[in-house]
Amino acid sequence: MAHETLRHGLWLLLVALAIAHMANAGDADITSDFIIPPDLKVVDGRFFTSTSFRALANSTKPTTFKVTKASMVEFPALNGQSVSYAALQYPPGTANPPHTHPRSAELLLVMSGSLEVGFVDTTNKLYTRTLYAGDMFVFPKGLVHYQFNPNNTSYSSQTLAISAFGSANAGTVSLPATIFATGIDDTILATSFKTDVATVQMLKAGLAPKP
Structure with a gap:
């Protein structure tokens, strides 16, 4: 009886630890105020400053969808x-x-x-909404x-x-690019999407990088 009770208790503990891990999944906590790149010799206010979004006000409007990121890749202080x-700019x-x-x-x-x-x-x-200037919308993790x-109707x-x-590096997995531009076999895709290989090849061609 004691053995069964101990086993049951250990099982509950493992479940609790697993739930706690899932609830806290994300960027790991750090044990310092900030992380300095090993090749950086001088740290001052410039390290904690990014000016990448200045281009939004000064550049011409893009003709295709454009993303300007400020993640730890572009802004190491994050x-x-x-x-x-x-x-995000949407023509x-x-x-x-x-x-x-x-x-x-x-x-x-x-x-x-x-x-x-x-x-x-x-x-x-599916959850949808039309947003206007000043509106916010959250996309769950x-x-x-x-x-x-x-x-x-107009360029304006x-x-x-x-x-x-x-997250300092949320990551982006694009479904069209991941599915049709990573070399998955045409027959596998045709079978998965209940279509034919010719259609899959057309989709792949449309997603191929422009020369």
């Missing part, structure tokens, strides 16, 4: 800080295709224009989501949005 940004009629962020939720703020957004939960239920600028109908992430 390493260990569990936060990052992205600026009329363009989309940020269905994708996921495996390491963070995304909080999107529309700065100008409008967006149609949506995400799909693990029961395959790891779920497939998208954004689309429905305004296709550009949309600008800022996304915040609870």
